[in-house]
Amino acid sequence: MSSDSSKKTIFAAIGANLAIAITKFIAAGVTSSSAMLSEGIHSLVDTINELLLLLGIRMSQKPADDSHPFGYGQELYFWTLIVAILIFAIGGGMSFYEGIIHLIHPSPITDPLWNYIVLGFAIFFEGFSWTVALKEFLPSKGEQTFWQAIRASKDPTIFTVLFEDSAALLGLLVALIGIFLEHLFQNPYFDGISSIIIGVILGVVAVILAHESKGLLVGESANTRTVNHIRAIANTDPAVQAVLRVLTMHLGPQEVLLNLEIQFRKHLSAEDLALAVERLEEKIRTQHPDIKNIFIEAKSIANSAGRNLPRM
Template sequence: MASDSSNKAIYAAMGANLAIAITKFLAASITGSSAMISEGIHSIVDTVDQLVLLLGIRRSQKPADASHPFGYGQELYFWTFIVALLVFALGGGMSIYQGIIHLINPSPLEDPKWNYIVLAIAILLEGFSWIVALREFLPTKGKQNFWQAIKNSKDPTVLTILFEDTAAILGLFVAFIGIFLGHLFNNVYFDGIASIIIGIILAIVAVVLARESKGLLVGESAAPKTIANIRSLSKTEPGVKEVIRILTMQLAPQEVLLNLEIQFAQNLTGEEIALTVESLEIKIRQMHPEIKQIFIEAKSLAAARKTSQIPQ
């Protein structure tokens, strides 16, 4: 399930985005800035996204039942994918549309003072939200570089907030540059161009989020380090002759399903095989508490039982 750190990042981002959206639309109504309208839309979409993520977390915590014996953990991945679609369609699409409309029918900018004040406030609030998300993400990074950590992350909530806040900060700087250049050169088209660039940034972020969510949604394996540890642990058991295959599936950020195919030593009795399996399950759960479901397939079980029945 999603951790408390995920909820912390979501609530921080939602509060910041709601306040920012109100101030952006007020500034846009006063100055007529297309870039500020795009930024307002962006903040509204981000606020809706955080509500959708909270819905996903809540639904993913439903207990397992007959129709979903492994629980509802993957609902979180589904709703994260929906967030990516919202960012692309509403955030990116609407911003690009707004920019094109402004280029076709440009309107003169009014006093930019309010835009600059709002942008400064928004950068501070988005920066706070970004720092909260980054602090929650860094402990999961370990020794990996940022891209490896992003690729291997199994909790899409913090990742989504971090990406959205990064896009928001970039968008704010683009809006600032567009408004500043528009007034500096007395050219209304800079504002529309800034709006289109903001839309492109959002579209890129949406594609990255969709790609990461899709991998988890369709059945992504556990981290390579986890699989390597399972293999090493299995080989420490005296009764294990060979680890044939390890199959894992990420069911939720902190929930993994494991199917382990093992060849046991031929001289083991049925009781000894059972004790080996029990010992191995305990070791795996101690090192990886996120592995909730363990299925061990004993390839040589039948042979072992026959051997144990032969008179000595």
């Protein structure tokens, strides 16, 4: 998934969340609704989060240097983890806190019509942002389930926005139900309870995002299909006797490190080994352009000690 697709999804989310946050805060000030204030905080945090994802994309595109010879691709994974922490600490924490305060000191909503109008607009704009994120995510899904596709994805920007927008839509529905029940039964506790539920929703989403970001930061391999295809490419080369190990690690959404340990056929000269390594590198890079760094450890049967030809 290209960075342009990621940016498209993020810009759509920023526009929607910023407009929604402003209208929610206005409505919360007019109506004294706890759930509406929580939703305003939620949308503001989402806006900040999308800006951090843009920062992550920009930082991850810095060229490699002496201190970071493999580049800065994992910057994106780091900022995605920060986003998850903000969702949990600020979005979920503030919503939960606001709900508790409202239960301790309940205050009735003064004009629920404002809330209904704002929530209606918010659902429309969040739905638009969610649709954009879903359209960008679906091409990478294939025949996998949504959860399998998210677990397999190495680009956290798309599924982060998709999770945020899904939580936002669910939170809006909870806020709408809470305000409706308070208006119907004239019971301000419904508003506080809905705010707490919104906080729990955000907390769950934050934990899921943090878990996925941690996996990417620690270092995840390329998908099984890619690894198997690399093994097949190597096995079809006439100089290869056996493929011993295929080690891969994602350094970014479109950047993979490959270490390939191969046992070559006996009686190959050093020149034959060098030509075979070059041939393999060219085939792998042609069919898998995301593999930016290739190290081939060549072992010849004719030499029990083996020959190591690390290449990059």
